[in-house]
Amino acid sequence: MAEASELPLKRVVLSSSGLAQFTHAGEVAPGAALSLPVRVDQVDDVLKSLTLFAAPGTLGAVSLPGKTPLAELFRDLPFDQSALASQAALLNALVGAEVEIEGSVNAAGRIFRVEDEAAQLPNNGGVVNRHRLTLLTPKGMVQAILEDLTALRFADPATRAQVDKALTGLAGNRAKDLRTLSISLTGDAKAAAFSYVVAAPVWKTAYRLVLPKDGGKARLQGWGVLENLTGGDWKDVELTLVSGNPVALKQQLYTAVFVDRPEIPVSAGVRIVPKKDEAEARKSLRSGAPAYRAAPAPMAAMEKADGEADLYVPQTMGSAAQAPEAEEAATQVLYRFPGKVTLASGSTLMVPFVDADVSASRTFIYQRDTNERHPLAAVRLTNDGASALPGGIITAFESGSDGAANFAGDAQLPLLPKGATRFVTFALDGRTDIRRIDHGVTRARLGKAVGGTLTLTTKSRWAIDYEITPPATEDREVIIDEPRADGWKPLADTKDIEETATRLRQKVSAPAGKTTRTTLSRERVDFQTVVLTSLSPDEIVATLSGLENASPALKDTVAKLGVVVDTLAKLNSRKDEIDGERKKIADDQDRIRKNLASVGQGTDLGRRYLDLLKTQEDRLAAFSTEERKIEGDIAAANRKAEDIAQALVL
Template identity: 60%
Template sequence: MFAPTPPSRSNRPTLSLPFTARPSRRARLAGGLAAAALLAGTTAGAAELPLVRVVLSSAGLAQFLHAGPVTGGGSIELPVRLDQVDDVLKSLTVFDREGGVGAVGLPGKQPLAELYRDLPFGPDALASPTALLNALVGTEVEIAGPVTATGRVFRVEPEEITLPNGGGTVTRHRLSLMTGRGLVQAVLEDLTTLRFTDPETRAQIERALAGQTRNRAKDRRTVSVGFLGDGTRRVALGYVVAAPVWKTSYRLVLPKEGGTARLQGWAVVENLTGGDWTDVELVLVSGNPVALRQALYTAFYTDRPEVPVTTATRVMPRSDDADAAEPRPKMYEGAAPRRMPAPQVGQMQRMAPALAAPAAMPPPAPEAESMANLARASEAEEAATQLLYRFPAKVTVATGHTAMVPFVDRDVQATRTWLYQPETSARRPLAAVRIKNDGDTSLPPGIVTAFDGADGTAAFVGDAQLPLLARGTFRYVTFALDAKTDIRREDLGIRRTTLGKAVDGELTLTTKSRRTLAYEITPPADEDREIVIEEARTDGFAPAPDQKGVEETPTRFRATVAAPRGKTTKASLVLERTDRQTVILTDLAPEEILARIRGLENETPAVKDTAAKLGALVGDINRARGERGRLDAERKRIGDDQARLRQNLGAVGSGTDLGRRYIDTLKTQEDRLAEIGRADQALEADIAAKRQAAVQLARQLKL
């Protein structure tokens, strides 16, 4: 699938899987690579298995299967994009019926950083010889040229040299070596040979250069899979990664007459993998299974608590200074312990649904067929949760290219009709076709281009959208506005009727709401129309019992109206809703009881008599409440006046004439307050009695 230059395998860490001494003949599964141990190297002679199968999901994943011969003791390499390594680690599956799976490994996520962690210099040291020598100050080297010496690198410093005859300046680098006979200098550019004498230093430089070569492809990693056993046999290797979704594009040819239409479905696929798909088996999957992604290629560390180091108590003897103040003991303070921050685990991201791995290694590939053979109907298979399309011919798609392959080409049951959607067009219906899937498998959703007429003379009539069409079900596909038909719609509103049933103070109210939608349909003068009226479904409403032939969907009501040519047809859609409510009348106030039983459609003389009595009681209670309100207002006025009189009495004194007048007035007011209190109590008792009478009337009500 990918075609980068395979990196060198020397000194490359790999991941190991446990295996038994006698491998089973069943397919070995190489999964859970992130938990395996590191090895020191891989088997020499690694190769790449050719890509033989591509399974594309409409949910945004692709399953790739590589298959071919391997020899026991050898290994194969699988170059993958860096952003796909997590998915490969999650889904990599190896099929080997004859031998066993050995080591499976790949370089670390940041192999250069790990490489330079163990080297005495960083990656910047390889920028130039000067940078390398300055990074290895103190290392012994041998130089030859105008100056021949052996010594340790002291420093390389740039210097500007003026060229003769005004030729400008040039930068040279002066190397200083500390030798046994002192400091020796030489111009680096004039040397013919410079050699590091320490074999370990030469090996470290070689490791760094080899690592740079292996990791030139920054966005690539190579997974290496080893195989045990003897002899040559055929194996397969599969994995699931993110990929562009494949799109569905239908062509629908509507005949002039008859009940069938020609449906042709094409799949639009893109190859953005970085490698060509050459003569591969192509499988398309339409489904929505659950898939997860996890950062398996990222190293995580757990946070460990740090405990202080236990030391002896520090003793601070007091100095022998009797005249000085006693010193304050100084607390010993060590460096504050550093805590490693807890690593932030990458958030689980929701991916598009994963594809199931193949049950077994694919059989040997048949001879490649021409692209013309793709016109044959693809082999469709419907599983429990997804729909698969297998193509009879091999497919070749170059990297970065887009291809179209047919997966459906057959007749379907189709009926021309007109669909009226008020929210789409208030006055015009939509030209539509009712398609029934009478095939063996479901049809995935996609865009539809509709044509009118027979093959060779078909004319474009519009575009449409086909939702998922399960086996044995039908959908309306709308592709144009019918400008020749006029529809007037009027919402006549909702009429409500309420019936009541009362037993022992419990009232059950049944409210029936009836909504009527009226239509006037005027078809063309020379054409009949069969209009399917589509109204949004409202919670609780259903077609009235006298409405026949109304189809109900989870979101719509559909009523079919035949509109003969040359005249206006009137029709209506009546919807009903029934609500029930139970009320305990004895828990309500008299006025609420009265409000509940008034206006019932099944009101009887007894109910009217009870309502009249309740009306009288409510009137008496309201008058009593009004009187209590008047008495409360008078009580407040008297209280305010007494506060004023007591304030004045305190100012003039009780022995004065004016003071005695204040006292007489206060006595009179106190007598009135006592009368108000008695009257208020009587009114309160009267109200309670009338409420009790109302409750008794409610309990005795029969309806």
């Protein structure tokens, strides 16, 4: 196998979504193997995204150690990793192996065991721990002290190879968090490149905005702040910053996955016991079918597809003072820096990606949820550049009379698409006072009725007054900024209104030294369909009573329904009286029956009780008759109410 070599890092693309694309490229020797050290936590991403570029027919396979290489290594060895803790532990793990020893004892034989023993040093010098090796030789058991031997060799080459394999594996696993991918090349490849995408720190955006003293263009400078946490230095690499939100997925490609399979019993033939022959007793037979396992298919070699790009070619070196090239793609913006970048591992770099004059105008925004009495000093920025600007923090400066830029405040710039306008607020204007008076919501209900169906139209109006008092010597353009409530619209004749997805803004000019009054009025129209005949008479009256478009027909209908409601109220009141009387009689009858059981029916008092019970039963029968009539009258009243509602035309 050709000696492995690492291709130099040529290009770094950092995304604001927390991903980074690294491209390595360079010349290679024919048949070379390329190596790529990767952190264990990034192997899944590399396996997902690694893309290789080379001449057609020169790409081989990509291999790397397993996720737990030591566990896999010792799985196939006759000893575990703990056996390499000491010479004695290894020999005890290899009991039965043939060895040759030299020193105080010269012998050859099989390891029987190694035992610890304590030996007394001369002149009461203390106790030392030693290890006694016992060998089984053709001449019998031979013992030797390991510490007194000058040489110990394994006689079997296979055993020596196993120990060497374990030691080599331990040495290669010292970098516990790294795995090295080996990319094999075949044929006569002279140049190659590969690219992969892994997680990386998000590059941050920090803007500087210098506002002119007397209007005009503002100076906007955007810096990208990035870190190199790859573990290796970036030396003369091409740098591209990407602002966007691509879909980023993870999958455990580096973890072995086994699919659960249902277990079924071993298929066997039916046990057959033939009848006994008079001449000979036959043995019973059991038949079975051997199991076969399909051999795995060989891995297909990775080859370069037709029409695929050739070896990655770096861009031409540009001047360090030259601005990066901005490219707006379908879902992201790319900033390609013309000069090469060098950044040591663990270091932070700040590079300018925007430096241009932008359209800006001073204004003041009043947001009650930010401050109830004062507006915010703001700038209306228009992106008249060639690409969108990513969101980020802004440090604002104001140009003084001496030409110096003085700190004005910090702000947040949301994503600013090409040609779009955004407000940037950076300070509180304590010299402008605003009083907000919320008059609440007033509602008007209109109705239209045909065939017993009422269509309700509710018109709501919400008015808020503002009193704006600017400084005595300065005019103010104030933007009243209120949340946009669902279903509410500004009145059609309201001027200088701007609607966004979440905000409603009204521009107000407030001359110096005066209090300017303005009103932000919104309206909302809701519709509701009510089937009047499905309501009770009193519900019909309640629904119709609050309408603003009352007509003679509506008033007549409400009056007729009022009579029905009164009738129903009296009928239901009488039902309640009957229920009360019936309960009293039931309680009284229960008392009389108890007394009757005590005195007996043949006594004078018992006969009086019987007469009283008969009188009460007659009253209960009369109640039942009256109730049936009341139920009929109630049903008739409800039908009358339905007819009245059905006949209403409004």
